[in-house]
Amino acid sequence: MKILLKRLVKMSNIENKTDVILIGAGIMSATLGTILKELMPDANIKVFEKLGKPGEESSNEWNNAGTGHAALCELNYTVEKADGTIDVSKAIKINEQFQVSMQFWSYLVKNNLIQNPHDFITQLPHMSLVQGEENVSFLRKRFEALSMNPLFAGMEFSDDPEKLKEWIPLIMQDRENNEPIAATKIDTGTDVNFGALTRMLFEHLQNRDVEVNYYHQVKNMKRSDDNSWELKVKNLNNGTVELHRAKFVFIGGGGGSLHLLQKSGIKESKQIGGFPVSGIFMVCKNPKIVEQHHAKVYGKAKVGAPPMSVPHLDTRFIDNKKSLLFGPFAGFSPKFLKTGSIFDLITSVKPNNLFTMLAAGAKNLSLTKYLIQQVMLSKEQRMEELREFIPNAKSEDWELIVAGQRVQVIKDTEEGGKGTLQFGTEVITSEDGSIAALLGASPGASTAVNVMLDVITRCFPDHMIEWESKLKEMIPSYGESLMENPELLREVHQSTAQTLELVEKQLVVS
Numbered sequence: 472m473k474i475l476l477k478r479l480v481k482m483s484n485i486e487n488k489t490d491v492i493l494i495g496a497g498i499m500s501a502t503l504g505t506i507l508k509e510l511m512p513d514a515n516i517k518v519f520e521k522l523g524k525p526g527e528e529s530s531n532e533w534n535n536a537g538t539g540h541a542a543l544c545e546l547n548y549t550v551e552k553a554d555g556t557i558d559v560s561k562a563i564k565i566n567e568q569f570q571v572s573m574q575f576w577s578y579l580v581k582n583n584l585i586q587n588p589h590d591f592i593t594q595l596p597h598m599s600l601v602q603g604e605e606n607v608s609f610l611r612k613r614f615e616a617l618s619m620n621p622l623f624a625g626m627e628f629s630d631d632p633e634k635l636k637e638w639i640p641l642i643m644q645d646r647e648n649n650e651p652i653a654a655t656k657i658d659t660g661t662d663v664n665f666g667a668l669t670r671m672l673f674e675h676l677q678n679r680d681v682e683v684n685y686y687h688q689v690k691n692m693k694r695s696d697d698n699s700w701e702l703k704v705k706n707l708n709n710g711t712v713e714l715h716r717a718k719f720v721f722i723g724g725g726g727g728s729l730h731l732l733q734k735s736g737i738k739e740s741k742q743i744g745g746f747p748v749s750g751i752f753m754v755c756k757n758p759k760i761v762e763q764h765h766a767k768v769y770g771k772a773k774v775g776a777p778p779m780s781v782p783h784l785d786t787r788f789i790d791n792k793k794s795l796l797f798g799p800f801a802g803f804s805p806k807f808l809k810t811g812s813i814f815d816l817i818t819s820v821k822p823n824n825l826f827t828m829l830a831a832g833a834k835n836l837s838l839t840k841y842l843i844q845q846v847m848l849s850k851e852q853r854m855e856e857l858r859e860f861i862p863n864a865k866s867e868d869w870e871l872i873v874a875g876q877r878v879q880v881i882k883d884t885e886e887g888g889k890g891t892l893q894f895g896t897e898v899i900t901s902e903d904g905s906i907a908a909l910l911g912a913s914p915g916a917s918t919a920v921n922v923m924l925d926v927i928t929r930c931f932p933d934h935m936i937e938w939e940s941k942l943k944e945m946i947p948s949y950g951e952s953l954m955e956n957p958e959l960l961r962e963v964h965q966s967t968a969q970t971l972e973l974v975e976k977q978l979v980v981s
Contacts, residue, residue: 489515492702492717494689494731495724496520497530498665498916499909501672503721503923505579508679509945510927510938516681517715518673519704521688521727521810526669528808529725530916532789534750534875536799539661540914541569543623544597544769547781549613557609557616563954565914566622568921570953571946574963575920576668577970578945584675591668593788594973596766597660598638600652600860606771607653614655621957626657641763642784645863659964660767661973662788665916691734692720698905700735719930722908726807726878729819732908737901741823744831744881745910746892747807747816748842750874752798753857757868760861761786761795768860780841784860797857799874801845807878824881830890831881838892877912896922904930920946 491507493500496518504516522528529535542548542562550558576592579585601610607630614628629635630653636643638656646652677683686707695701700720704713722728722735729745755761769783780801787794807815820828832839850866857864880893896911896918907926924942928935942949953960967973 487713487715488699489517489715489717490719491516492700492715492720493518494702494720494722495528495727496522496525496669496673496683496685497528497723497725498526498669498672498919499723499923500721501525501530501669501676502575502919503723503926504676504681505584505672506575506920506923506927506945508676508681510934510941512679516676517717518676518681518683519687519689519702519715520683520685521707523685524670525673525683526666528810529875529877529912530665530669531875532664532666532787533872534809535665535916536783536785536796537662537664537787537789538597538767538783538785538917539569539573539592539663540917541566541597541660543626543657543660544599544655544767544783545781546599546601546610546613546769546771549617551609551612555612557613559613559616559620562617563620563622565918567953568914568918570622570948570960570963570967571924572917572920573967573971574946574948577967579672579675581970585668585671588971590791591664591671592971592973593662594658594968595660595662595786595788596638596656596658598654598656598766598768599770600639600642600654600768601771602650602652602859604651607651609771610653610655620954621960622954623657625659626655628655629653639764639766639768641760642768642860644763644861647862654768656766659968659973662767662786663917664789689724689731692731693736694905698903700906718905720906721926722906724808726811726815726876728908728910729807729878730815732899732910733819733821735901735906735908737906739899739901740908742827742883743899743910744824744828744890745807745816745819745878746831746881747804747876747878749802749804749809749876750799751802751853752796752800752872752874753853753869754872755795755797755869760868761793764795770860780845782856782860797860797869800848800853800856801842802873803842803846804876806876809873809876811876827881827883827890830888831892832890834890835892878910880911898922898925898929900926900929904932924949 493504542565548562552558580588617623618626632648688705689702690705691703693701699716699718702715704715722731732740765786767785772781785796787796805813805816854866880897883889884891896915900907907930
């Protein structure tokens with residue numbers, strides 16, 4: 472009987488050969504699958520997702536901030552150097568990457584591959600807000616450094632309380648003017664519903680004959696003799712295990728990607744660990760208050776706090792309904808996914824990353840202390856932090872929601888040494904390009920298109936020349952710097968604003 476079963480498995484293995492397997496039905500797999508289908512229309516692509524719908528973990532609209540991250544308001548992307556000048560290189564890089572996403576989404580809408588862009592993207596002012604003389608000085612210098620760059624054209628600065636009352640009436644109401652306060656504002660920011668976009672992309676992929684398998688969990692993988700990958704996949708509906716083989720595998724399982732990457736056994740997966748951090752937001756229940764605010768307003772992280780803790784008060788548009796959220800507050804759970812296991816963290820520690828993890832623990836005692844403090848906060852203590860933004864906020868108007876789990880990457884780097892905690896997105900690929908994995912968090916979804924282009928460049932190098940014209944059709948700025956080409960930047964801004972049905976502002980590029 473055992474011999475017969477083995478033969479049946481082998482037969483099923485032959486039948487389940489495919490070109491590409493995408494693990495996880497989030498925004499990353501959706502983006503990669505959509506790009507590959509444009510570049511290789513005849514490619515056979517399969518998707519495996521352990522949950523019953525796409526975009527249910529980190530991509531879900533309630534599990535992320537919904538900010539179109541373009542460094543318009545996020546102060547942690549612009550660092551003040553020792554000489555007092557502002558380093559804007561990271562802000563420029565992230566803004567360029569977001570422009571790539573906007574161009575690709577515009578291409579999809581223009582070609583009727585997805586519809587109704589207003590269901591996933593809305594124009595919304597992005598603002599930075601600071602208090603205190605030192606912080607106001609920093610914000611002014613940041614504004615001066617960014618406003619000279621065409622990517623940030625239209626940014627305004629004000630330290631006049633009367634002007635700020637026009638920009639952010641809810642925040643300025645009942646505020647005591649006992650210390651300097653200032654803000655920057657740029658009207659071309661966006662609120663993005665990544666959950667809705669993910670669902671649109673998967674609907675499109677299924678219309679293009681991509682096989683999407685929900686309630687299917689990849690349990691293991693190994694490299695075959697022909698360098699393809701053999702995946703053991705469990706059907707969670709009936710408990711059966713299937714074998715699937717593919718020439719290329721992408722692991723886009725959010726927090727679950729690290730375990731699968733480790734199971735691949737590739738050398739690039741060694742000395743990499745992860746540390747889970749959950750996010751908690753406060754949601755306003757009072758529609759009258761929600762209507763008084765219309766912007767994403769980012770503050771400055773407190774001294775000693777990690778970049779993930781930057782407080783922000785966000786207007787959100789979810790299911791075409793306006794909402795107001797404040798946060799994030801950090802929480803801790805050993806799970807790598809909201810639907811994960813309490814053993815995720817401990818089982819991610821392997822002999823090859825043990826010392827990396829131990830080094831990270833020793834280096835980040837302040838982060839551990841911060842997380843403990845955050846977990847211990849009462850609702851009233853969280854309300855006190857909210858009142859730094861809305862002075863007269865009432866506890867009964869707000870409720871707590873737990874957002875998604877983020878796994879911060881830990882690895883050995885030349886700059887930071889052993890066990891360096893990485894705050895960002897990491898792409899790991901095998902030497903032969905047959906497998907790739909995405910790890911990390913913000914800016915994540917906002918730069919998904921640029922990240923997936925990086926995956927394609929690394930994993931399909933022999934095809935890049937033949938694909939160049941199609942890539943340029945999808946992303947007009949492909950291979951060029953928008954910052955260095957103001958005319959192209961103007962064209963891209965106007966085209967994407969029109970196609971994505973955003974309120975078009977006159978872009979002045981000097």
